[in-house]
Every structure is written in structure tokens, then in C-alpha cells.
Amino acid sequence: MGWFTRKKEGIVTSTAEKKETPEGLWYKCPKCKSVVPADEHAKEMFVCKTCEHHDRIGSLEYFQILFDNGKYTEFAKGIYSGDPLEFEDTKKYVDRIKNERTKTGMDDAIRVAHGKMNGEDFVVAAMDFKFIGGSMGSVVGEKIARAIDKAIELECPFMIISKSGGARMMEAGLSLMQMAKTSAKLTQLSAAKLPFISLLTDPTTGGVTASFAMLGDLNISEPGALIGFAGPRVVKETIGRDLPEGFQTAEFLLEHGFLDLIVNRKELKTKLSHLLYMFKN
Amino acid sequence: MANYLPFEEPILQIEEEIKKAKEIEENSGVDTSKMVKDLEKKLKDTTKDIFEKLTPWQRVQLSRHPDRPYTLEYINTMTANTFVELHGDRGVKDDKAMIGGFGQLDGQTIMFVGQQKGINTKMRQYRNFGMPNPEGYRKALRLFRLAEKFNKPIVTLIDTPGAFPGLEAEERGQGEAIARNIYEMMTLKVPVICIILGEGASGGALGIGVGDKVMMMENSWYSVISPENCSTILWRSWDYKEKAAEALKLTSTDMKELKLVDEVIKEPVGGAHRHHEEAIMNVKKAILKTLEKLSPMDPDDRCQKRVEKFCKMGVFNSK
Ligand SMILES: [Zn+2]
Numbered sequence: 001m002g003w004f005t006r007k008k009e010g011i012v013t014s015t016a017e018k019k020e021t022p023e024g025l026w027y028k029c030p031k032c033k034s035v036v037p038a039d040e041h042a043k044e045m046f047v048c049k050t051c052e053h054h055d056r057i058g059s060l061e062y063f064q065i066l067f068d069n070g071k072y073t074e075f076a077k078g079i080y081s082g083d084p085l086e087f088e089d090t091k092k093y094v095d096r097i098k099n100e101r102t103k104t105g106m107d108d109a110i111r112v113a114h115g116k117m118n119g120e121d122f123v124v125a126a127m128d129f130k131f132i133g134g135s136m137g138s139v140v141g142e143k144i145a146r147a148i149d150k151a152i153e154l155e156c157p158f159m160i161i162s163k164s165g166g167a168r169m170m171e172a173g174l175s176l177m178q179m180a181k182t183s184a185k186l187t188q189l190s191a192a193k194l195p196f197i198s199l200l201t202d203p204t205t206g207g208v209t210a211s212f213a214m215l216g217d218l219n220i221s222e223p224g225a226l227i228g229f230a231g232p233r234v235v236k237e238t239i240g241r242d243l244p245e246g247f248q249t250a251e252f253l254l255e256h257g258f259l260d261l262i263v264n265r266k267e268l269k270t271k272l273s274h275l276l277y278m279f280k281n
Numbered sequence: 282m283a284n285y286l287p288f289e290e291p292i293l294q295i296e297e298e299i300k301k302a303k304e305i306e307e308n309s310g311v312d313t314s315k316m317v318k319d320l321e322k323k324l325k326d327t328t329k330d331i332f333e334k335l336t337p338w339q340r341v342q343l344s345r346h347p348d349r350p351y352t353l354e355y356i357n358t359m360t361a362n363t364f365v366e367l368h369g370d371r372g373v374k375d376d377k378a379m380i381g382g383f384g385q386l387d388g389q390t391i392m393f394v395g396q397q398k399g400i401n402t403k404m405r406q407y408r409n410f411g412m413p414n415p416e417g418y419r420k421a422l423r424l425f426r427l428a429e430k431f432n433k434p435i436v437t438l439i440d441t442p443g444a445f446p447g448l449e450a451e452e453r454g455q456g457e458a459i460a461r462n463i464y465e466m467m468t469l470k471v472p473v474i475c476i477i478l479g480e481g482a483s484g485g486a487l488g489i490g491v492g493d494k495v496m497m498m499e500n501s502w503y504s505v506i507s508p509e510n511c512s513t514i515l516w517r518s519w520d521y522k523e524k525a526a527e528a529l530k531l532t533s534t535d536m537k538e539l540k541l542v543d544e545v546i547k548e549p550v551g552g553a554h555r556h557h558e559e560a561i562m563n564v565k566k567a568i569l570k571t572l573e574k575l576s577p578m579d580p581d582d583r584c585q586k587r588v589e590k591f592c593k594m595g596v597f598n599s600k
Contacts, residue, residue, distance in 0.1 A: 211459075238445075
């Protein structure tokens with residue numbers, strides 16, 4: 001897998017967690033329909049060579065992209081959802097969580113890690129959409145809180161990579177308050193004069209947009225990402241007509257003044273390092 | 282003409298019987314006072330009975346009761362009409378779904394900010410059903426800063442079915458506006474009290490809901506989503522709203538138990554909609570009592586406590 005090979009020892013990742021790229025498989029771009037070998041697509045950081053469509057990726061892929069030589073330490077592991085509400089819809093929440101954890105091999109919809117980015121300490125919290133739509137409940141809130149504590153401890157910049165449908169309904173009031181909890185923690189990071197970078201990736205909506213994702217010292221996105229508070233379907237129902245083309249894309253948000261910049265994933269690390277260098281020097 | 286929810290029907294029946302008995306006495310001179318007295322006792326017992334056993338869904342219905350007092354009525358009554366409304370976000374426009382201004386509570390100047398619902402069909406439109414746009418949240422923040430500058434406590438009164446999910450709302454950054462408020466409210470140097478009067482729907486409520494003390498009216502609800510929308514998404518049908526209301530643990534008692542709000546403000550038996558004055562005075566008392574504790578605190582300590590309170594929220598397991 002070349003560039004994408006994991007180098008750090010001791011990081012055990014079940015194959016189920018990785019973006020599947022077995023040899024001999026092909027990737028077909030959903031946008032321009034061009035076809036490339038899957039391993040080549042991985043080398044391109046899952047960005048289409050022809051049209052620059054940014055394929056959705058998970059936390060581990062982002063860690064690989066950002067941290068030097070793919071070396072990093074994941075922390076705050078083994079935190080998983082409780083069920084104080086004993087929530088049950090068509091399924092019990094405890095069972096839903098159990099299934100998701102088994103299926104994905106993850107604690108919840110986020111991973112937090114620290115390592116070096118171009119030689120500088122960096123803490124990253126990256127969300128995973130495949131775990132209940134990247135929804136934010138108590139675990140997501142707690143892991144972000146601990147990641148902020150880590151950045152304060154290491155006196156280094158902090159980034160959240162958002163990819164979420166919003167707050168997790170099955171944790172009701174508790175998940176709503178994670179919007180407040182994460183924002184509260186960000187005031188502590190700010191008091192320590194440390195940079196907070198928010199990277200909004202496809203899709204970022206609901207309670208995540210209405211809290212930390214919009215609170216970056218820098219709000220950055222990837223091309224074409226869907227970003228909004230209300231989902232497009234809800235907005236469409238509200239106004240009773242079709243949405244204009246490009247509505248709620250990263251480009252739309254940049255135009256309306258809510259993003260600092262849009263960065264191609266392949267330039268992300270370089271651009272971030274450059275900006276953080278200028279913050280510091 | 283008063284409105285009655287389905288579960289309030291027994292109350293309506295007895296009220297009508299009382300009215301009839303009184304009419305008989307008036308028209309025919311027959312003494313019905315004993316009968317009226319008995320009926321009034323029956324009315325009291327029945328009301329108490331109904332209101333002691335409210336289901337979560339019934340509380341949600343009460344929170345939206347058309348006769349329930351809304352934000353401006355609370356403010357005007359509490360401040361004995363000293364309230365002066367201040368308009369606009371200084372950017373886009375004046376959002377009629379979010380109101381705010383200074384008023385005096387027993388001689389103490391307070392900044393009041395809250396969502397406002399309309400009292401009739403025409404006003405409901407005018408107030409956008411209590412669903413603010415981004416400029417509403419930005420107006421709120423402007424008024425918070427004004428209060429902070431002149432060292433006046435802030436009281437927010439929450440009653441919203443949610444932030445408006447419209448096209449312009451998205452263009453003007455509904456998400457950013459709410460996020461900014463949540464963040465900035467954490468470190469406001471003056472005491473902040475938040476009270477959920479009726480509906481506390483999701484980010485639209487939390488956007489003015491960060492305070493040293495967060496309180497809920499007994500028959501209000503506060504959660505991440507309305508029971509109807511929750512039902513639609515999780516059960517794929519509107520019909521499970523009662524079930525959703527239970528599952529969401531959205532009542533004042535549940536939210537207090539989960540330590541997500543600090544206090545419950547009692548409503549008179551029969552609900553705030555039947556006893557406006559009493560309900561409003563309960564709110565006034567709660568505000569004054571809370572301010573007695575919050576006002577003498579060192580501003581930095583108060584902020585730190587506020588931040589720490591929210592940092593503790595959430596339930597999870599760890600290995
Ligand atoms: Zn393509």
C-alpha cells in the first residue's frame with residue numbers, strides 16, 4: 001500500500017476498521033465515474049485524480065495523512081456509551097451500541113490522537129461517520145474534552161475533524177448538552193492561547209455545526225463538503241421548493257463568510273503546518 | 282374563550298356544570314350554593330388528580346397550550362411594565378421571534394432575552410412561531426454584551442420549537458450563530474439565569490441556554506429533538522410521539538434528575554395556562570432567590586463554575 005503503510009509499532013487495527021483496499025479492486029468515482037485501482041485511489045488520499053472529488057474517509061485515514069510517518073498515539077480509548085435513559089425505539093440503545101462496536105471495532109463515533117505534524121506536537125480528534133452517522137453523544141463529548149486537556153498539557157494546537165449528522169437522538173438531553181460541554185472546553189483551550197482548527201468534512205450538520213465545528217480560530221473545509229445546520233431535506237420542506245444548486249456546500253459557506261478556506265486533502269498537512277507556523281512565529 | 286386539551290375535558294365538564302348551577306339560581310331563585318360548593322370541590326380534586334399523573338406527552342402538550350403565558354407576558358408582569366424592548370442585531374434585521382431589553386425586578390435592572398411566540402394566528406406568523414433566525418441569536422448576543430458592559434444580570438426565557446430551518450437562515454449561518462452564543466455565554470462576566478418556559482427544542486433553545494442556573498417550568502420540555510420529529514426519524518411514523526416523549530426523558534423532573542438542569546419551578550395545580558399571575562410570580566421569586574446567591578460571587582469564579590458544570594455533563598462507561 002506504499003505511502004499509506006502504517007509504520008508505528010504497537011498500533012493494532014482490525015481490518016474491519018480500515019478503508020478496504022484489497023488488491024485487484026477498483027474504485028469508481030461517484031462524481032465523474034472514472035475508474036482507478038483501489039490502491040492507487042488510497043495513495044491519492046482518496047481524492048479522485050480526474051475531478052478532485054473527495055471520498056469520505058475515517059479517523060485512521062486522517063491520522064495517517066496528518067501525522068509524520070503515520071506515527072501517532074491514540075488516547076482516551078475504551079470509553080463507551082452508557083444508557084442512563086434506557087432508550088428504546090425500534091431497538092434498544094444498548095443493543096444498537098453493542099452491534100455498532102462489534103461491527104466497526106470502534107468505541108464510538110470519534111478517535112483522538114496526538115503525534116507530530118511536520119515535527120510539531122499536534123492533537124487531533126477525528127469523527128467517524130460509519131458509527132451511527134457520526135452522531136455526537138456523551139462519548140464524543142468526553143473524548144473531545146480529553147483531547148482538549150491533552151492539547152493544553154502538551155501546549156500544542158488542536159484540531160477537530162467533523163463528520164457528523166449531529167447530536168445523537170438516543171441520548172436526548174445528554175447529547176444536546178455535549179454541544180455545551182465541548183464549547184465550554186474550547187473556552188479553556190482559548191484561555192491557554194492555543195489554536196483551535198475546525199476541519200468540516202462531508203457531511204457536517206446539526207448540533208455539530210451549531211457547536212464546535214463553527215468555532216475554529218480557523219474554519220477549514222474540503223471541496224464539495226455538505227455543511228449546514230438544518231439538513232437539506234428539512235430546508236427543502238420548509239421552503240416548499242427545490243434548493244439552489246450548490247446550496248450548503250463548502251463553497252457556498254465560504255462565499256457566505258463562514259469558512260476561512262477550502263483545502264484539497266492532498267495539501268491539508270502542508271497548509272496546516274504553514275498556518276500554525278505563522279501563528280507561532 | 283379558554284382552550285381545553287383532550288385530557289382536560291373532565292375539567293371543562295365540571296366547569297360547565299358549575300356554570301349551569303349558577304344560572305339556575307340566577308334565573309329561578311333556587312338555592313344551588315351547596316351544589317356549587319360540592320362541584321367546586323370536585324373540580325379541585327379532579328384537576329389535582331389529572332395534574333398529578335401527567336404523562337410526558339401531556340406535559341409536552343401543556344408546554345404548547347394556546348392559553349399558556351408567553352415570554353413578553355412574563356417579562357411585563359414581573360417587571361411591572363418597566364421593560365423597554367431593544368431591537369435589532371445591528372447587522373441584518375430585527376428578529377421578531379427573539380425579543381430582549383432591560384426591565385426592573387423589584388428595583389433591580391435585568392437584561393431579559395427570550396423567544397417570543399404569537400398569541401393569535403396573525404401574531405404567530407409575525408413571530409415566526411418562536412423560531413429565530415441567525416439574526417435573533419446575534420441580537421441576543423449583542424444584548425448579553427450590553428448587559429455585561431453595565432454589569433447587569435441576564436435572564437433568558439426559552440420557548441421555542443427550534444431554530445428556523447429556512448434557506449436564508451442557512452445562508453446567514455444558523456449553525457455559527459448558535460455555536461457562537463453557546464461559546465460566548467460560557468464566559469459572560471455577569472450572572473446568567475436561563476428558564477425554559479415552554480418548549481426547549483434543541484440547539485434553538487441552547488443558543489440562549491447557557492447559564493449559571495438553568496431552570497425549567499414544571500410543564501415544559503427540553504431535549505435534542507421534539508417527540509414528533511423523533512418519532513418520524515426513529516419509528517418512521519408520526520404516530521409514536523407519546524412513546525418518543527417518554528423515551529427522550531424530556532420533562533423537567535427527568536432533566537433535573539439527569540443533572541442537565543439545576544431546578545424545577547413549580548406551576549400552580551392546573552398549569553400555568555390556568556393561573557398566569559401565580560405562575561409568573563413563581564418565576565419572579567425563583568429569579569430573585571437565585572440572584573441573591575449569584576450576584577455576590579466573584580465574576581471569574583462564577584464563570585469557572587459555569588464552565589465546569591457543563592464540562593461534567595454526559596454519561597459513559599470506561600474500561
Ligand atoms: Zn472523479
